[in-house]
Amino acid sequence: MFNLLFSKSLSAQHVVVNADTIRQTLEKSLKYLQQIQCQQTIEGQVYKGEWPAYMQMHTRFLLLGTRHKYRDSNSFTTSGIHNILSEMYLTDSSLGQIKPMLLLAYPEILSYATAHRFNFWKKLPPNRDLQKGPEPEPVPLVRRPTHYKLKSRYINNAANVENDADDTASGNLAIWFHNQIFGAKDTLIGASEFDSYLDQNRKNRHWYNYLFNGIPESGAYMTWLGKEADFKKWNILKTIGHNKIFFLKSSICYPKPYQPYIPYGTNDLDAVVNANVLTYLQKKGELSSSRGKEGAHRFIEHQARHKRWRRAAHYYPNHYHFHYAVSRALVAGDTALKNTAHVMLQHLLKSQQKNGSYVSRKKVNHRDKIQSTVYALLSLLNFKSAGLEVAHHYIDQSLAFLLSQRQFEQNHVYWKGGVFFSGGTVVRNALYFTSEAYTTALVAQALHKYSLLQAEPPISAIDGR
Numbered sequence: 001m002f003n004l005l006f007s008k009s010l011s012a013q014h015v016v017v018n019a020d021t022i023r024q025t026l027e028k029s030l031k032y033l034q035q036i037q038c039q040q041t042i043e044g045q046v047y048k049g050e051w052p053a054y055m056q057m058h059t060r061f062l063l064l065g066t067r068h069k070y071r072d073s074n075s076f077t078t079s080g081i082h083n084i085l086s087e088m089y090l091t092d093s094s095l096g097q098i099k100p101m102l103l104l105a106y107p108e109i110l111s112y113a114t115a116h117r118f119n120f121w122k123k124l125p126p127n128r129d130l131q132k133g134p135e136p137e138p139v140p141l142v143r144r145p146t147h148y149k150l151k152s153r154y155i156n157n158a159a160n161v162e163n164d165a166d167d168t169a170s171g172n173l174a175i176w177f178h179n180q181i182f183g184a185k186d187t188l189i190g191a192s193e194f195d196s197y198l199d200q201n202r203k204n205r206h207w208y209n210y211l212f213n214g215i216p217e218s219g220a221y222m223t224w225l226g227k228e229a230d231f232k233k234w235n236i237l238k239t240i241g242h243n244k245i246f247f248l249k250s251s252i253c254y255p256k257p258y259q260p261y262i263p264y265g266t267n268d269l270d271a272v273v274n275a276n277v278l279t280y281l282q283k284k285g286e287l288s289s290s291r292g293k294e295g296a297h298r299f300i301e302h303q304a305r306h307k308r309w310r311r312a313a314h315y316y317p318n319h320y321h322f323h324y325a326v327s328r329a330l331v332a333g334d335t336a337l338k339n340t341a342h343v344m345l346q347h348l349l350k351s352q353q354k355n356g357s358y359v360s361r362k363k364v365n366h367r368d369k370i371q372s373t374v375y376a377l378l379s380l381l382n383f384k385s386a387g388l389e390v391a392h393h394y395i396d397q398s399l400a401f402l403l404s405q406r407q408f409e410q411n412h413v414y415w416k417g418g419v420f421f422s423g424g425t426v427v428r429n430a431l432y433f434t435s436e437a438y439t440t441a442l443v444a445q446a447l448h449k450y451s452l453l454q455a456e457p458p459i460s461a462i463d464g465r
Contacts, residue, residue, distance in 0.1 A: 017399050022451050025413055030097055030446040032412035033081070036437055037101055038220040044124065045146065045454065049108035051437035053077040053217050054417070055148050062248065070147040074120050075112035076421055078171040080103050081441045086177035088448050095448075112434065116189040116387040117225055118171035119143055129317065131257040140258045154247065157255035162226035162262050165194055165316070166273040169280040176283055191290035194277050197222045199269055199299075203230040204252075206268040207239050212311040213269060215302055219295025221277045222267040223314070239266070271303045271312035275325035275337075282332040292334045293336070294465055300326060303338045309347065310361060317432075318368055319360040320375035323348060327382035338386075344385050348376055349394060356397030356404050360419075370405050371396050371418020376444045381449040398448055402443055414440045 025318070033051070040046045053076075056069035082105045089098040112118050112269050123141035128154055142160040150156045172189045179186055199218045210216075229252035231238055243264065246253035252265030274296040283288040303312035304326075309319040316322065323344045330337045330344035352358060358376040359367040377398040384390040 017396055017403065017450070019454065020449070021403065022447050025448040026444055028035055028413035029440050029447070030095070030410060031083070031439055032409070032414045033437060033444070034097060034101060035412055037104060039104075040390045043054075046071070047108050047111070047122075049105040050078045051081050051105075051435065053433055053435035053438065055145055056432050056434065067149075069128050070145070072117050072148065073146040074122060074172060074433070075109060075118055075120060075167050076433070077168070077435050077438055079109045079118075079174045080420070082106070082109060082174050083170065083177060084441045084445050086174070086181060087242070088445055090177070090180060091452065092448065095160045099181070102178070106174065106178055112167065114163060116168070116172065116175075116187060117193070118167040118343055119163045120161060120167050121145065121159070126156060128153070133186060136258065142258065143260070153257070154255065157257055157259075158261055158263070158337065160258070162224045162260040163275055164224050164273075165197065165221055166223060167262075168193070168225065169273075169276045173280045173283060176280070188284055189287040191281050191292075193225070194221050194281070195291045196224055197267065198295060199267075200295070201236075202228075203232070204228050204234050204266050205236075205239070205449050206264065206266045207236065207243065208314060209269050210236055210239070210334055212308065213271075213299075213303065215299055216308070216335075218269060218299045219292065220269055220299035221274050221292045221296055223273050224262045224267050226260055226267075228262055228267040235392075245433070253465070268314055269299060270314045270316070271300050271308075272316045272321055272325040273313070274300055275322075277335070278329040278334050279325075279332045281349055282329060282334045287334060290440055297340075300337065301343075304340045304343045307347070316420075317360070318375060318419055320348075320358055320379065321420075323379040324375040324382075327379040327386075330386050331382045338388075341383055341386070341388060342381065345388055345390065347389075348380055352376070352394060352398065354403035356399070358398070368418045370402065370415055371420065371439060371442075374415075374418075374439065374446055375403055377402065377446045377451070378442065381446060381453065385449070385455070390455055395450065395453075399446065402446070415443050443455075 005096060013366060036052060038048055038050050039044050052071055053070035053072050053074060054069050082102060085098045085101060112122060121143040124144055126139065126142050127149055129135055144156065144159045150159055168189060175186050175188055178184055199220050199222055236402050242251045242253055245251045255261040258431065278287060278296055281290050287293055309322060310317065313323045326337055328338055330341050358370045358372040358373045359369055377395065379397050380390050405415055407415060414436050417436040417439045419432045419434055419436050421433040422431055
């Protein structure tokens with residue numbers, strides 16, 4: 001059985017993955033994604049075209065409750081899987097089984113948009129009254145989880161978040177892929193929308209960025225596409241003071257009923273979000289004209305050089321999501337990231353475990369081996385295809401590990417879902433989002449990239465190593 005999966009060379013350091021195993025596993029993983037994609041809408045519960053994802057509390061937390069797990073509809077999961085599958089199809093049109101999944105998902109992705117700005121959650125009727133006294137007539141829809149019943153007015157109002165750059169980049173990338181694959185001409189958001197929210201000339205600063213990320217006035221893209229609270233003259237003591245009285249209406253942290261909310265009343269910088277914006281703008285062909293690109297490149301490289309693998313991103317606690325996001329932007333054509341890529345590659349080569357796996361912190365889903373490994377593997381594959389020197393045995397060993405973690409169900413193959421997103425900052429290690437579908441899509445893409453790498457030598461996109 002072992003030889004059917006992979007064989008070992010005499011050096012005991014190099015595994016050679018069986019080509020038939022790759023092909024069959026890829027086919028069965030795509031069948032799994034077809035099988036679990038939702039085929040009909042049950043309003044308020046599940047939505048046609050989405051893939052299952054789960055919102056779960058890892059530990060008890062103030063205002064959010066105790067350990068539990070609920071299904072959740074969100075744009076990140078569906079647009080993320082859509083974009084992975086789209087990239088695979090554009091690279092290899094023989095994967096015809098992907099196109100029906102894309103067509104089914106596309107209208108659902110668009111349902112999260114307001115004037116081409118996307119939100120993490122849907123607009124749904126509120127679960128309870130959100131203010132004292134009479135409610136507005138009619139009662140406005142709000143952004144919130146689908147199944148997770150938030151209790152207090154405060155936390156329900158805080159869940160009604162503003163549109164954000166991350167989901168807007170991913171949603172518009174889905175539109176870009178749709179236009180490329182199906183010949184549509186749907187409207188795309190421009191660079192100016194992201195450039196309207198840059199980390200410059202501000203009268204506020206997020207405590208997380210102050211403590212962990214450095215570079216004030218970075219000029220990078222901010223996360224939330226809305227107006228933050230302003231101080232006449234900001235300092236960290238004012239931020240601390242407002243956070244201590246977050247439950248009072250006089251605090252900038254206090255959410256207002258039926259109004260889009262920026263957490264803590266303060267915009268933030270996230271290295272993964274910045275990389276995702278760079279990827280979209282590069283694909284659209286507008287990165288060169290974006291005012292935020294230099295700041296984003298500088299911010300990302302600063303986090304990598306200071307080895308802030310677990311702190312570079314507010315909303316992505318996995319150590320290797322940062323590498324993956326940067327590698328996507330690089331292979332999309334943003335070669336200004338090549339210095340960062342070299343730093344990240346050295347970390348990837350040094351941190352691979354003996355069995356080919358990668359691990360995150362113990363707090364993150366018990367080190368999150370599968371999710372960490374697939375992010376790292378895709379990073380290695382992307383860096384190699386972009387022209388960086390990556391010894392093949394690092395790739396082979398990680399792929400062999402992932403194959404050893406397959407889950408079989410009838411004629412399908414899938415992988416257990418790891419942490420692909422979190423609640424951010426103070427709840428980044430408590431409130432997780434997971435999805436077997438999203439993790440399986442990532443592994444399917446890794447399998448596909450690996451098979452293409454075996455078929456022909458990569459084209460170098462970067463001069464010098």
